[in-house]
Amino acid sequence: MDLLRFITCGSVDDGKSTLIGRLLYDSKSILADQLAAIERATKGRDDGSVDLALLTDGLRSEREQGITIDVAYRYFQTPERKFIIVDAPGHIQYTRNMVTGASNCQLAIVLIDARHGVVEQTRRHSLIASLLGIPHLVVAVNKMDLVDHSQDVFSNICIQYAELAKKLNVGEVTFVPISALNGDNVVDRSEKMPWYDGPTLLHHLEMVELSNDTNLTLPRFPVQFVIRPQTTELHDYRGYAGKINSGTFRVGDAVTVLPSGQTSTISRIEFNEADLPEAEAGQSVILHLADDIDISRGDLIVASDNQPTVTQTVEGMLCWMDTKELKVGSKYVLQVGTARTRCSVREIPYQLNIETYEQVEDVESLKLNALARVVLRTAQPIAFDPYSVNRTNGGAILIDETSNVTVGAVMLEGEVG
């Protein structure tokens, strides 16, 4: 059984919470006492019905305000797959939360209210899904019950969306007409939409092919920690602990350590105190090298014949996540993999209008939730792949040196000449 992480994009008004409640409820992932708790909570309301949306309202401060503040994670499984639902709030002021939530997802569900079609929010969510490189997109056209389950309405929205998708770099897109409230085409096939012959939403989530999402061609291993027991029996033991970002490593492979450029070969791959002939993307292992060279946390071990970009001047797309503005010239700590180095913002070539996708030039500072192209100058060289080529080795965060808070997410794209 494998694992799919997906994000749901939309607001309460689109029926996002109801959809999640429906997925959990119909897949029998809600237990009796949890249901009893929402029944208790619903008692205080006027209409008396059990509101599946309440299942996802986490914190008291959120319930009081009737909004979602932060990303929440939900879990369910079917005989086919284990699922992690990343439930991110949809409001414009929470772009940073959606970016946070989307960064680890393989699939995004963009909810569209059938009565309203593609709206500003749809454009914003799709842009973020595209910038974060989510490979699979599902457009769930919800509230089909409120448009008489009309095929025309659905088709028009599909056409509208296809227009929008042309402007973005999105992966595969699947459209599903649903009613989260009534459960149509969510888990069970709808009898009210006989014209729809595609999969139900859950069936699609169970079947979508994930094996191509992992980059198996660019061997990248960030060193997290050096294991040196220094005991009598293991006097010379020196193992590099880390998780393979992408690609495959085999014993005997020629490798280069970046940014220093030292070379060696892999002498052993160890996991759970046993040797492996090879290890691939996603595995946490210990690598041993044939030569005694100076390696520490922050170094990146790569295949010598297939190396990433190493530079001190890098360009990428930034999502700014702090209430304090980012200004040209400001200095931060940049974390790429396990490496950290100071950097300064050299230039903001443009900011993206998140609704029109227009590039706005002559920008000197960025406010919370801004998306922009930035050029960074780093104190030490950094090693990375373009995010669009290798998602697991091209993401970076900016950390404020004084508050220590994570203030930005950068999708690194390349060296600036």
Next chain:
Amino acid sequence: MDYLDQLESEAIHIMREVAGQFERPALLFSGGKDSITLVHLARKAFRPGKFPFPLVHIDTGHNFQEALDFRDWLANSLGERLVVRYVEDTIREKNLREPTGRNATRNGLQTFTLLDAIEEFEFDCCIGGARRDEEKARAKERVFSVRDEFGSWDPKRQRPELWNLYNGRIHKGENVRVFPISNWTELDVWNYIRRENIALPRLYFAHDRELLLRDGKLMATANGVIKPEPGDEVVTRKVRFRTVGDISCTAASESEADTLDDVIAEIQATRISERGETRMDDQLSEAAMEDRKKGGYF
């Protein structure tokens, strides 16, 4: 990769980030199945080296003897350092008032002892076995959860957490709680325990036990922690514990399951959540966990 392999690798990665980013980390160990799983993961993360952190147990004084024996056996057999600090001592030294009354529990007082231990050893990071599927407030907490000097969690000021990049930079006095099995469900933990053949205290398997039947819940009579009151009935039942924590707030489930396969089959079939079935401390109010976390609870 199989989903358990993915969860395992993610947890190992998180533990190694702790080792790489902090000066004085600790692993909070309770003797329950989740922290036993953490210890197993730490072996996979750091062997043949030693753990880069001690195991720290905050003992409420109301723990099952079986769990304490298991804790000592495990630490001993691994050759890893175990630090125990007692809520009893904190109550005495700080002159704290113990909760009294019908469903009184020392669980909340653990926070004081934990914060004292953090100060005593200058721990900058505490690894815990909390899972996001346990409870609504946990569902929103980050893997690296930064706490102020009072241990408080502020849901509105959580750091963005992207990809597998964890930011553990803190100011002196602050502390990070790290949850490597955040994305595991109760069933994932059990399936992993079965797959890896991880030893657990006998409490987790069906056994005959004397209990108090109170408000429909079966509470342990062990150590005299819970005083019988009018209306309580002393019964002997075949039970197992679905969670093992402080005696005063952990209820037993009637069960015939005495193997891992049977326990997993029962958990798959149950219609009640882990905390709903066994934990008295979350039922005090709708936002019980949220409040405790804000107060420094892990």
